[in-house]
Amino acid sequence: MMLKFEVFSKTINKNISFLENNRTLNYIGELENTQEWNPLPKSLSVDSRVMFIPFKPYVLGRTWSDFYGLHHVELSPDRTSVRFHTTDISASLPIYGGVDWKRFYGPCPCPNAKQAKIHVYEHDNSHSTSDYGLYLSNSTDYFSLIDSDKNGCVVWAYSGAIESGYSLPDTLPNREGCLVFAHWDDLNYAIRLDEDRRIRIYNRTWSMTTVAQENRDVSLPIKLLAVTSSANLPVSDPGLTLWNAKGNVMLSSDYPPVKVVEFFTLDFDRQGSDTIKLGSGDAAYLIPVCSSIGTMLMPLNVYRASNQGISFSMGNNCVRVSQSAYFGDSGPGGNYQYTRALWQIPEWQLPLLLVDDYF
Numbered sequence: 001m002m003l004k005f006e007v008f009s010k011t012i013n014k015n016i017s018f019l020e021n022n023r024t025l026n027y028i029g030e031l032e033n034t035q036e037w038n039p040l041p042k043s044l045s046v047d048s049r050v051m052f053i054p055f056k057p058y059v060l061g062r063t064w065s066d067f068y069g070l071h072h073v074e075l076s077p078d079r080t081s082v083r084f085h086t087t088d089i090s091a092s093l094p095i096y097g098g099v100d101w102k103r104f105y106g107p108c109p110c111p112n113a114k115q116a117k118i119h120v121y122e123h124d125n126s127h128s129t130s131d132y133g134l135y136l137s138n139s140t141d142y143f144s145l146i147d148s149d150k151n152g153c154v155v156w157a158y159s160g161a162i163e164s165g166y167s168l169p170d171t172l173p174n175r176e177g178c179l180v181f182a183h184w185d186d187l188n189y190a191i192r193l194d195e196d197r198r199i200r201i202y203n204r205t206w207s208m209t210t211v212a213q214e215n216r217d218v219s220l221p222i223k224l225l226a227v228t229s230s231a232n233l234p235v236s237d238p239g240l241t242l243w244n245a246k247g248n249v250m251l252s253s254d255y256p257p258v259k260v261v262e263f264f265t266l267d268f269d270r271q272g273s274d275t276i277k278l279g280s281g282d283a284a285y286l287i288p289v290c291s292s293i294g295t296m297l298m299p300l301n302v303y304r305a306s307n308q309g310i311s312f313s314m315g316n317n318c319v320r321v322s323q324s325a326y327f328g329d330s331g332p333g334g335n336y337q338y339t340r341a342l343w344q345i346p347e348w349q350l351p352l353l354l355v356d357d358y359f
Contacts, residue, residue, distance in 0.1 A: 007240045007253040012157045012358050016256040025152035025258035025351065027177050027229040028120040030055065033084040036106045037076060040120060044079050048122040051349060052082070053179060053288055056117040056195070058295045059086070059108040060307060060327050067307045067327075068108040069295030069344045070116045084116055089297045089307075089342055119290075121152075121179060123260055123351065153233065153255040156226040159359055161219040164201040174228040181225040181286035183355050187315035189220055190322035193289045199224075204313040204322045206274055208298060208341040211306055212323035223359050225286055227258050256358075260351040261285075266293065267347055274321045282317060284355040294345035296323060304329055310345060321345065 006015035026048075029041030044050060057070035067089050074083040085105045107115050156172055172178055180193055190202045190212070201220055205212040235241045239253035251257060262279060278285045292309030299305045311324035 007236075009154075009239075009256045010254045011154055012256060014359070016253065016357070025179070025227060025260060026122045026124065027152065027174070027179070028122055030117060030119055030177065031082060032117045033059075033086070033107050033115040037081040037083055039081045040079075044122055045124055048124050050075055050079070051121045051123065051351065053119040053121060053350070054290045054293055054346070054348065055119050056114070057292055057346065058307070058309070058327065059114070059116055066108075067295070067297060068116070070118075070346055071344065072346045073118060074105075082118075082120070084118075086116065087344055089295060089344065119177065119179065152227060152229050152258050153252070154225060154258065154358065155228050155255055156224075157358055158224040159222075161221050162199060162201075162224075163219055164199070164214055164216050166199045168197045168199075168226065172226055172228070178226045178228045180289045181227065181353055182222055182289045183284055183286045183314070184220055184222040185284075185315045186220065187313045187318070187320055189215065189218060190311040190313040190320075190324055191220075191222075191289060192291055192309065192311040192324045194291060194325070199289070200325070202311065202322060202324045204320065206320070206322055210323075211298070211308065211326055223286065223355060225353065225358055259353060259357050261354050262352050263349050264352055265347055265349050266345055275318050276320075277318050279317070279352055284317070286353040286355055286358070287312065287314065287319065288350050292325060293321075293348060294343060296341065296343040298323075298341045300329070310343065 006017050008014070009016050026045070028044065031038050031040070052073045054070065059068040060066065068086045069089045071085040071087045074085060076082065083105050086108055088104070088108075155178070156169060168175060168178065168180065175197060178197075182191065182199075184191070188204050190204050192200050192202070194200050199222075201215050201218060202212045203215050233249040233252040233255055235249060236253045240251070241249055241253070242251040243249055264276065264278060266276065278287065292311060294310040296308045296310055297305045298308060306329055307327040308323045309325035309327060311322050312319040313322050314320075
């Protein structure tokens with residue numbers, strides 16, 4: 001028989017239930033593609049599931065032919081570093097048709113350009129083995145956690161309507177490393193989190209001839225959740241506080257743990273559907289929001305193309321791909337002309353949270 005108990009959290013202004021699958025979502029750090037193998041900022045936990053969340057999955061150079069998209073990220077066999085695999089999108093359309101994907105790894109050859117960036121997280125797969133204190137079946141053993149600055153928790157929640165340009169609070173701990181989850185129910189609008197940590201809203205567009213437009217007039221009802229790792233969790237008074245053997249606060253009910261219910265994979269087929277159903281059930285989910293999940297090159301004419309980001313619209317328990325940010329233009333070189341659009345979305349594996357757990 002499973003024992004259920006609830007504790008009130010001031011951050012989300014509701015009770016949180018401690019059941020199975022309360023596992024930590026830990027922030028490892030930000031990585032930029034500066035060398036072939038890029039060392040992780042922190043060591044990974046044993047048997048944890050690693051997640052790469054796109055922050056800037058493209059490189060836009062200063063010349064007419066430099067536009068690169070992130071194809072995938074590779075974790076080294078010893079789990080200490082990652083390698084970025086990118087595609088030279090600007091030079092992937094031969095003049096006689098077909099696609100000649102030019103892929104390579106290591107920093108993109110764009111002098112003075114900012115390289116691709118990702119955020120790295122891990123999902124703790126350990127099972128609770130505590131023989132004293134709090135025991136949570138099939139969950140993180142908070143008493144055994146050692147590295148307090150990898151302790152993932154919810155630090156902010158918001159429910160209401162926002163306009164494009166809505167900024168995350170400046171007071172969020174580890175604001176630049178926060179993973180933002182969102183739920184909205186309108187397939188007409190796509191959102192992205194820009195480099196200044198502002199939510200941008202776009203009219204949902206998936207066209208080979210039209211650039212997406214930011215919508216500054218709509219007021220979009222949305223639920224937002226910020227997750228981060230904190231080495232300075234406060235004592236919950238009143239509430240539930242757990243310390244590890246070193247005396248670090250590893251769980252505070254005011255900052256509830258992340259409850260990842262499942263993962264979904266972005267497996268959009270180039271010739272297939274632009275829609276993916278979320279989750280295995282009919283519940284409402286929160287999904288991660290980032291600057292762009294992929295890259296798109298759209299011909300303006302045979303000599304020039306528009307470089308764009310790709311985001312989600314969300315509704316009816318599905319997500320749909322949408323063009324979003326405009327990054328600039330490219331022009332072909334050599335024997336290349338732009339004859340049709342190209343788009344690239346890595347098969348990211350992204351975590352899902354339940355709306356009912358936090359709102």
